[in-house]
Amino acid sequence: MCYLYNVESQNTKGPGHSRSLEVPPVRVLLFILATFxxxxxxxxxxxWQSxxxxxxxxxxxxxFWGLLIFWSVRVEVRLPLNAGMSQLFLFALALVVLTPPWVAPLAAFLAQWGGSAWYKEFFNRSQDGLATAIAALVWILAQENPLYLGRWDLSDGVxxxxxxxxxxxxxxxxxxxxxxxxSQTPLREIWRRNMGWVALSYILLSPLALLLARAYETPLLGGWGGWTxxxxxIPLYYSRFYWDEKVRLEEAFDTTLELLMNALEAKDPMTRLHSERVADIARDLxxxxxxxxxxxxxxxxxxxxxxxxxxxxxxxxxLLKPGTLTPEEFALIQSHTTKGAELLSPARxxxxxxxxxxxxxxxxxxxxxxxxxxxLAGHEIPEEARIVGLADAYEAMTAGRPYRKAKTPEEALREVQELSGHQFDPRLVEAxxxxxxxxxxxxDRHAYLAAKEGSVSRSTSPQRSSASASPSPSEPGPRTSEE
Known part of the structure; x- marks a missing residue:
């Protein structure tokens, strides 16, 4: 798989704006020029060397090989975070085996055409050419320093x-x-979303490049290696189809999550962005x-x-009752854990x-x-539930609820620390x-909401306290997380 930076630019100024006029940030332009x-x-x-x-x-x-490279880029798989993925590397590596080392990098640079902004197109050509040139250099070193295992020459495979x-x-x-x-997206996130999941298959496919080169040198069909x-x-296309479906399934999964959470927030607007903030806290933890x-x-x-x-x-x-819950009502609130598991059981x-x-x-x-x-107590509780439970409690403390006023971040942290060994895993509290x-x-919840939605009024987070609010039946003092 060859990764590409060719998804449409996000800073297009309007339907009449030409991609040819787009100019990237200076830092991006300098990096592209350095790559070229x-x-x-x-x-x-x-x-010069060859x-x-x-x-x-x-x-x-x-x-013929130029057309294969061109085809591989045209049938790329679009990935999240402004990236794409193609099978260019297989044909580029095959050409490395078949020709002097300068030919394949030049072909990788020239045999492309896409619909991305000009600077993305220029970068794709440059980075493909550079990656192919380095691969050609490594191939030369392997050929000049043969590796044997007994009588077996492993130079080509290695x-x-x-x-x-x-x-x-x-x-x-x-x-x-x-x-x-x-985009200022963290490198780790770019790697996780676009590259980490396919790295192994990338290496496993590498022998196919050598096979393509040898098949071209030794025709098996019709006297021309191109037929082989x-x-x-055919299998290459279906492997590409698999990657495409993998990306589509992930997108569908993420969309399903959004729909489910939108449905919950429509029912309970006072927990606006609650699940997303809990998720961000839990992920970091x-x-x-x-x-x-x-x-x-x-x-x-x-x-x-x-x-x-x-x-x-x-x-x-x-769910939205501002006053004291009856024992029956509180039992109903507590049932949301089992009801949630039942609701998603068909998708297990x-x-x-x-x-x-x-x-x-x-x-x-x-x-x-x-x-x-x-x-459950202590380590009987699955670690993932302990992590989300702590994140959920902190978010609820700083968000406020109909039955109590929101705490400041400092107050919420102190309460989390006080409940270490009681409500929360001490190791998680320390982390x-x-x-x-x-x-x-x-x-800070207000800073978080502002970052997520641009501008947020304090009125979006409930600040009311209720004189009739009562402690949770499962907790010794005031509520520390939403029930």
């Missing part, structure tokens, strides 16, 4: 794998960094306690977005894994065993405190 300069210098060096080597392929052969890895490293790094410069190469386009495990952090984020989904089944008269093992159900069902359990619905002291955007 790197490609030109390495390409000139490769040409100018005496015969070209071997004729004009029609070069046109060489193509190393060339593929170098292509991937250069290509993915350049694309991730230019997207980071353009074209035959291999999960990443902290798992030493940067991004896959786990993202799984926690998705589960946290759905943690209160069971409230859809709670009557509004009870299809769209949602066990982690999601653990969060929905157990995010109101307490470390001391006095929570609900199962009255949460370290995160809080770094002043993340979610620490």
């Amino acid at each position: 300069l790197g490609f030109v210098l390495l390409e000139l060096w490769l040409y 100018k005496d080597k015969p070209l071997q392929l004729g004009l029609w052969d070069l046109i 060489g193509i794998a190393a060339a593929a890895f170098s292509f991937f490293a250069v290509n993915s790094s350049l694309v991730a960094f230019v997207i980071h410069l353009d 190469v074209l035959f291999f386009l 999960a990443r902290k306690v798992k030493d940067g495990d991004e896959a786990y952090a993202q799984a926690i984020y998705r589960a946290a977005r759905l943690h209160d989904i069971g409230k859809i089944a709670i009557p509004e008269a009870v 093992k299809v769209a949602f894994d066990q982690l999601v159900y653990n969060v929905i069902l157990h995010h109101h359990e307490r470390w001391d065993g006095r929570g609900y619905p199962k009255r 949460f405190t370290e995160l809080w002291e770094q002043n993340p955007i979610w620490r």
Whole structure:
């Protein structure tokens, strides 16, 4: 897979605005020019070092491989965060095997045409050329330093794998960094969304590039190696189809989450952006306690977005009641954990894994065993539920509820610390405190809402306190999180 920076620019000024007139930020333009300069210098060096080597392929052969590169870019898979993915690297690496080292980088630079803004097009050509040039250099080194295992010559296999890895490293790094410069999206997030999930298959496909080159050199069909190469386009197309469907399924999953949460917020507008802020807090906390495990952090984020989904089944008269709840009403509120798990049960093992159900069902359990619905204690509570439970409590404290006034971030942190070992896992409280002291955007609710929606009035967060508000039956004092 070759990564591309070619999704339409987000700063187009209107339907009549020409892409040819778009100018990127200076930092992006400088990086693009540096990439192009790197490609030109390495390409000139490769040409100088190998100018005496015969070209071997004729004009029609070069046109054939150029068309394959062109086709691979035209059938790219669009990815999130201003990126795309194509199979250009397979044909570029095959051309590295077949020709002197300067040919393939030049073909990767020239044999492209797309509909992106001019600077994205120029960057794609430059970074593809540079990645191919470095892969060609690695291939040369492997050929000049043969590797044997007994009588077996492993030079070609090791060489193509190393060339593929170098292509991937250069290509993915350049694309991730230019997207980071353009959008300010964290590099880790760009990697997670666009590259991490496909890195292994990238390396596993590398032998196919060598196979395509050898098949072209040794015709098996009709006396021309191109027929065999074209035959291999069939499984290549279906692998591309799989990647496309993978991206579409992720988009559909994310859309489903948004629809479910929109439905809940339409029912309970006083919890506006509650689930999203809980999810952001929980993701940071999960990443902290798992030493940067991004896959786990993202799984926690998705589960946290759905943690209160069971409230859809709670009557509004009870859910939004500003005064004291009767025991029956409070039991109904508490049932949102089990109702949420039941609501999503048809999607078990299809769209949602066990982690999601653990969060929905157990995010109101307490470390001391006095929570609900199962009255689990300590490490009996799944870690993901403990993480989301703490995030949920902090968000609720600083948001305010009909039955009590919102706390300041400082007051909420002190209460979280006071409840360490009672309501919350002490290890999570310690990690949460370290995160809080770094002043993340979610620490202050008004700042968070302003960042999410541009301008937010304090009236959007309920500040009323109720004289009749009563402690939670499952807690020893005033409520610390929404029930």
